[in-house]
Amino acid sequence: MLVNNNAASASRQCALGELGELSRARINLSEFKYRRGAEIYGEAEPADYIYQVANGAVRSYKLLSDGRRQIGAFHLGGDIFGLENGPAHRFTTEAITETTVRLMKRCSLEHVAEADVHVALDLLNMTTSNLEHAENHMLLLGRKTSLERVAAFLLEMDRRLSAANVMALPMCRRDIADYLGLTLETVSRALSHLHGMGILGFIGQTQRQIVLLDRHRLANVNL
Amino acid sequence: MLVNNNAASASRQCALGELGELSRARINLSEFKYRRGAEIYGEAEPADYIYQVANGAVRSYKLLSDGRRQIGAFHLGGDIFGLENGPAHRFTTEAITETTVRLMKRCSLEHVAEADVHVALDLLNMTTSNLEHAENHMLLLGRKTSLERVAAFLLEMDRRLSAANVMALPMCRRDIADYLGLTLETVSRALSHLHGMGILGFIGQTQRQIVLLDRHRLANVNL
DNA sequence: CGGTGGGTTGAGGTATTTCAAGGCTCGTGG
DNA sequence: CCACGAGCCTTGAAATACCTCAACCCACCG
Numbered sequence: 001m002l003v004n005n006n007a008a009s010a011s012r013q014c015a016l017g018e019l020g021e022l023s024r025a026r027i028n029l030s031e032f033k034y035r036r037g038a039e040i041y042g043e044a045e046p047a048d049y050i051y052q053v054a055n056g057a058v059r060s061y062k063l064l065s066d067g068r069r070q071i072g073a074f075h076l077g078g079d080i081f082g083l084e085n086g087p088a089h090r091f092t093t094e095a096i097t098e099t100t101v102r103l104m105k106r107c108s109l110e111h112v113a114e115a116d117v118h119v120a121l122d123l124l125n126m127t128t129s130n131l132e133h134a135e136n137h138m139l140l141l142g143r144k145t146s147l148e149r150v151a152a153f154l155l156e157m158d159r160r161l162s163a164a165n166v167m168a169l170p171m172c173r174r175d176i177a178d179y180l181g182l183t184l185e186t187v188s189r190a191l192s193h194l195h196g197m198g199i200l201g202f203i204g205q206t207q208r209q210i211v212l213l214d215r216h217r218l219a220n221v222n223l
Numbered sequence: 224m225l226v227n228n229n230a231a232s233a234s235r236q237c238a239l240g241e242l243g244e245l246s247r248a249r250i251n252l253s254e255f256k257y258r259r260g261a262e263i264y265g266e267a268e269p270a271d272y273i274y275q276v277a278n279g280a281v282r283s284y285k286l287l288s289d290g291r292r293q294i295g296a297f298h299l300g301g302d303i304f305g306l307e308n309g310p311a312h313r314f315t316t317e318a319i320t321e322t323t324v325r326l327m328k329r330c331s332l333e334h335v336a337e338a339d340v341h342v343a344l345d346l347l348n349m350t351t352s353n354l355e356h357a358e359n360h361m362l363l364l365g366r367k368t369s370l371e372r373v374a375a376f377l378l379e380m381d382r383r384l385s386a387a388n389v390m391a392l393p394m395c396r397r398d399i400a401d402y403l404g405l406t407l408e409t410v411s412r413a414l415s416h417l418h419g420m421g422i423l424g425f426i427g428q429t430q431r432q433i434v435l436l437d438r439h440r441l442a443n444v445n446l
Numbered sequence: 447c448g449g450t451g452g453g454t455t456g457a458g459g460t461a462t463t464t465c466a467a468g469g470c471t472c473g474t475g476g
Numbered sequence: 477c478c479a480c481g482a483g484c485c486t487t488g489a490a491a492t493a494c495c496t497c498a499a500c501c502c503a504c505c506g
Binding site: 062065068069070072084085091113115116117120121123124127128134135137139141142144178180223 | 285287288291292293295307308309313314336337338339340343344346347348350351353354355357358359360361362364365366367401403404446
């Protein structure tokens with residue numbers, strides 16, 4: 001009942017299991033609900049809890065003093081976030097849509113980690129997954145064209161939240177842009193372009209539901 | 224004698240200590256020397272060893288199929304690199320200059336980590352440091368101007384390798400460019416610009432020795 | 447109904463890239 | 477010893493990918 005593996009995230013399967021494992025270690029979890037746009041925690045705030053998305057979606061980002069924003073990751077159903085080693089959070093996180101999270105006190109986790117090697121190794125695995133994601137994202141941000149970035153984003157989301165071949169993006173164009181290091185107009189144009197190429201289709205009136213028609217061509221955009 | 228803390232890296236102090244700690248756990252280290260440009264390991268190769276820079280400098284990078292390169296990190300004296308959780312390396316690494324590294328078998332490390340919580344927590348700490356660096360670098364690559372990127376690079380290198388107020392960069396402009404997601408010409412122009420602003424000076428005939436004249440203005444470039 | 451929050455599209459501007467030329471240093475070989 | 481080429485760096489001019497600004501559309505909602 002505490003850990004309700006509701007499918008969704010194909011990536012981070014490990015993360016999914018681990019909060020389960022931690023909960024088995026008799027640490028109590030509580031749930032909390034955030035309305036869309038609500039801040040969960042701020043950058044540099046003390047990191048007292050770790051979180052798991054039960055339902056909804058979360059963005060975590062850094063800001064420059066003049067408002068430029070870089071989203072480091074989106075957290076979808078099942079994902080764990082807010083896990084820190086130091087004393088403070090390194091990102092600000094906000095609920096993208098109505099989101100419910102499970103949270104646990106961080107100190108209890110640390111005690112368990114110090115006592116149990118397996119928990120420590122689980123934390124290492126989770127951190128490594130995050131690192132790997134960040135490393136791939138550096139390549140995207142540093143060296144890929146706008147079309148390649150949007151294509152990579154679509155493939156990532158497809159992998160992580162596609163149900164029945166159609167993905168319902170929880171985030172707006174501006175979020176996508178700040179994730180990909182672009183402007184929202186450029187993202188929109190890239191999507192239109194891919195649409196025009198017959199690589200993807202939009203469903204319904206809203207432009208947030210996308211179906212990938214040709215994953216292979218999407219993966220090799222620009223070639 | 225095995226672990227010879229030769230100053231240098233102010234960052235990653237932890238990393239410095241930890242290979243020492245691991246060596247105390249009676250794992251034998253051997254040294255190896257690479258000439259400049261030599262590959263230490265390739266992306267996707269099996270990760271059988273972990274490495275520590277004894278002397279010199281190393282770049283680790285990813286390549287796109289058409290040759291675009293993104294350097295994820297520079298490893299300087301004392302830094303540990305090549306630490307993986309999965310079976311394979313995620314970057315290619317090359318010696319930037321004549322470099323000697325200490326290396327140890329990875330399997331022995333894993334046995335120790337499974338047995339000793341402290342070693343596992345040390346690995347977690349190192350991985351977290353790497354993650355934090357990558358997170359900051361995503362912000363740089365996604366949202367900073369060329370001048371801000373070069374300034375950030377100089378401050379990072381100043382922190383990590385400045386001796387007596389002058390830093391001798393081991394890497395060429397192209398390496399810097401591929402680290403910052405720019406072209407070598409843009410890096411060169413940014414450095415000239417900072418030079419013209421009186422923020423930094425060049426020493427000697429070579430353009431690799433740099434002295435920071437005004438760290439505060441460098442940190443607030445563009446403001 | 448009017449306002450707000452997305453989203454798209456066009457036109458023009460600009461930061462960075464691309465292309466090209468030239469200079470300096472250093473090692474090598476005649 | 478000098479000539480030569482390779483590697484590295486700088487600088488200028490032209491090209492371009494992406495950004496900025498602006499207009500417009502649509503859905504939703506009080």
